[in-house]
Amino acid sequence: MHTLIENLIAWGVFGKNPPRDVVAAIVVFVMSLVVFLVVALPFGGIVTWVERRVWARIQSRVGPNRVGPQGFLQWLADGIKIVCKEDIIPDEADSRLFKMAPYLVMLAFVLPWAVMPFSSSLILADMNVGILYMTAVTALTVVGVLMAGWASNNKWSLIGGVRSAAQIVSYEIPAGLSIFPVVLMTGTLSMQGIIRGQGWAPQHWFLFANPFTFVAANILYMSSLAEANRTPFDLPEAESELVAGFATEYSGWRYACFSMAEWGNLFIVGAIITTLFLGGWQFPHVTNNVVAMNVLEVITFNVKVLFLVFVSMWIRATLPRVRIDQLMTTCWKYFVPIAFVNMIGTAVWVAIWPDGNVAMGYIMFAGAIVLGALFIQRVIYYLRRSRMEVYFNPTI
């Protein structure tokens, strides 16, 4: 970012001797807009189509396949339709807070993109406190959701909003505690610093660094799903109980804000896990060409993130919703104590092996491969036994 600003000034894009801070502000503003419009918004849209297709295939249906090739443009059609809808504000609703709430939720979705590490040089702001920033700004969602739930003046909205807030506040604790093991191992909070602490090969990822980080990664993933209101933790919008939770009274563009933020958050969840535990954009150094390396790194990062997004869709299509008491029990009686054990365990581990234990990485990676192979074997066994016809063609 700094080099870009210096280069732009040197090339005389802004005339002779421009005020440096104003130029920096303009550049940062334009770049943020580009990241938001080119990456964040289309992702929030396209992922709805991907999710509907993936569900459809898991549930032996076809899914949307009419608009564009394989139904790819479905998200655009839905988007145009939803923007053209009337923006209904209930008479009894508190109209000022009702109007403001979707934008707060949207803000919490937009802000994390500032520290999204797409590649070794493609990052808007490599802050010293990047990962802390990432967890802190998502807290804004709670305020937006509570505001929407209260302002709608509808009991389902209010129950949805309060449920969502209770859930997010609770799951923030195991999620935050699961970040500490990685911070202990790298000694930095910066996104790029954490990624540079890992290697491109799986045995050098923090996921396999020691048993505690492996557990921490799983807890962080589950807690993040709960914070993003995803199944099996989607109680705030449980359709069978609460219509659509805090979004019940919303329509048109404001409803689109909620749903876009919800789906877009999947990318952020995936990006946090990828950065902390899956080696981020790390790719073997195959060429000296900086641009080519960056392209490869962007692809690596996105493949890892999209895999995690796919896993969350998979979970949503297969698992039933948990009850509210089970949700709270899982968080406070299991996740929080386990997260504390992880933190202390990693601290002891780092004290014994300050430079990491390479052999452990290989052992855990081998163990993960064995587990994966066993899983695939069981799936094939049950498919054979049930004599189910399986179509592997995703393009029907």
Add this chain to the structure above:
Amino acid sequence: MLAQVIFYALAALTVGSAGLVAFSRNIVYSAFALLGAFMGIVGIYILLAADFVAMVQLLVYVGGILVLTIFAVMLTAGIGDVKVSNRAVGTGPAIVVAGVAAIVMLYAVMRTQWHQAAAITPAPTTYAIGNAFLGDYVLPFEVASLVLLAALIGAIVISRHEVRE
């Protein structure tokens, strides 16, 4: 130049929101207006290159205290009908207390020698804060932890469901 514009914008946001908190007739509005005040403070911390403190402010005040405040306001029965707010407090004592506080603060502001910091360069502050907490200030840090622990246990004791034989 730009830094000054940003500072005054943030200060206006903070003071304006704080005013809304104090003077709003609707207590729910007061609770939500706290968000503006907290965000303004976060912005000022960032402007002062205190990145870690800014993020902790966001995490603790917006993510924790604000949400708890809103919860408390929302779950108190009939709070929306009465429209109680800070204005209901008697005017006489309020003016006296505020006046005394204002005089003390003004006196402190006037008497202090304000040092102009050279140029603020954003530098990592996390290491220094961590070392200070576990080095020079370890006793106050631990005492604060004890206070929080006492508060936690107190909350559990108060809210615990009494089991009778």
